[in-house]
Amino acid sequence: MTTGPDTGHPHAVSSSPQRPDVAIVTGAARGIGAAIAEALETGGWRVVRVDIGFSDMGPLRRALDVTRFDDVVAMVAAIEAELGPIGGVVNNAGITRDGFMHRMDPATQWEPVIAVNLTGPFNMCRAILPKMRERQFGRIVNMSSMNGLKGQAGQANYAAAKAGLIGMTKALALENASLGITANCIAPGFIDSEMTRAIRPDVREVELTKIPAGRPGTPAEVAGVAAFLMSDGAAFVTGETLSINGGQLMG
Numbered sequence: 447m448t449t450g451p452d453t454g455h456p457h458a459v460s461s462s463p464q465r466p467d468v469a470i471v472t473g474a475a476r477g478i479g480a481a482i483a484e485a486l487e488t489g490g491w492r493v494v495r496v497d498i499g500f501s502d503m504g505p506l507r508r509a510l511d512v513t514r515f516d517d518v519v520a521m522v523a524a525i526e527a528e529l530g531p532i533g534g535v536v537n538n539a540g541i542t543r544d545g546f547m548h549r550m551d552p553a554t555q556w557e558p559v560i561a562v563n564l565t566g567p568f569n570m571c572r573a574i575l576p577k578m579r580e581r582q583f584g585r586i587v588n589m590s591s592m593n594g595l596k597g598q599a600g601q602a603n604y605a606a607a608k609a610g611l612i613g614m615t616k617a618l619a620l621e622n623a624s625l626g627i628t629a630n631c632i633a634p635g636f637i638d639s640e641m642t643r644a645i646r647p648d649v650r651e652v653e654l655t656k657i658p659a660g661r662p663g664t665p666a667e668v669a670g671v672a673a674f675l676m677s678d679g680a681a682f683v684t685g686e687t688l689s690i691n692g693g694q695l696m697g
């Protein structure tokens with residue numbers, strides 16, 4: 447139930463004066479992150495888009511490498527000072543560096559994937575949680591993956607990071623459940639984005655045949671689920687991982 451009048455959108459953030467309405471979306475320059483930022487704006491959030499690929503362009507669009515803890519802390523403080531309390535964050539930034547584990551290079555494949563996909567969300571949550579706990583309100587959505595749930599040949603690094611994110615999210619959900627803070631993961635399957643367009647065409651063809659829905663998902667279809675988890679309607683959902691995969695993997 448919302449605590450005040452809202453915009454009428456099903457995923458609307460409440461307009462209650464106590465409810466912080468600033469949200470951060472990482473990796474928001476394109477693909478799924480860009481779609482999530484748009485969906486959150488439609489729901490009434492004031493969205494700060496951050497991405498390693500941005501050059502600074504004002505308070506709502508900022509350059510940030512989520513792997514750099516000190517930079518994340520500084521940015522969170524700057525956003526709060528300029529825009530007001532942060533109510534939610536979607537840790538969406540992610541990369542792949544695929545290869546079989548017996549040939550995987552620690553420095554160029556293992557470490558960067560763990561750094562962006564797992565340490566990045568840790569950095570952001572670590573920076574924001576003290577303030578969310580003080581205010582007794584927060585929404586955290588972490589971007590996992592179907593491949594973190596089922597494993598994927600050639601993605602030991604990515605599967606480890608995305609599975610680790612699910613464990614981290616459950617722990618932080620438990621630590622903060624009594625303080626009005628929810629933390630959930632979403633686990634997309636095959637979504638049409640630049641990340642999946644980079645897959646070798648023959649491999650991509652085979653992967654597409656595995657989807658019961660008969661097509662890849664769209665960034666907007668992932669964004670709808672993220673917007674729900676960020677909404678007042680999801681206040682009692684925490685520690686969950688929601689799959690978005692056209693029926694490819696069922697829990």
Ligand SMILES: NC(=O)c1ccc[n+]([C@@H]2O[C@H](COP(=O)([O-])OP(=O)(O)OC[C@H]3O[C@@H](n4cnc5c(N)ncnc54)[C@H](O)[C@@H]3O)[C@@H](O)[C@H]2O)c1
Nearest residue numbers: 473475477478498511512538539540591634636637639641
């Ligand atoms: N596309 C899929 O099929 C799929 C499936 C499951 C999960 N995911 C996950 O969804 C998220 C978004 O995927 P996408 O397909 O839109 O990918 P994408 O490559 O199109 O976009 C990722 C964005 O993250 C940004 N980014 C990368 N490293 C960063 C860093 N260190 N700091 C800040 N930003 C950084 C990139 O610049 C880019 O804009 C990722 O976490 C990905 O692992 C994608």
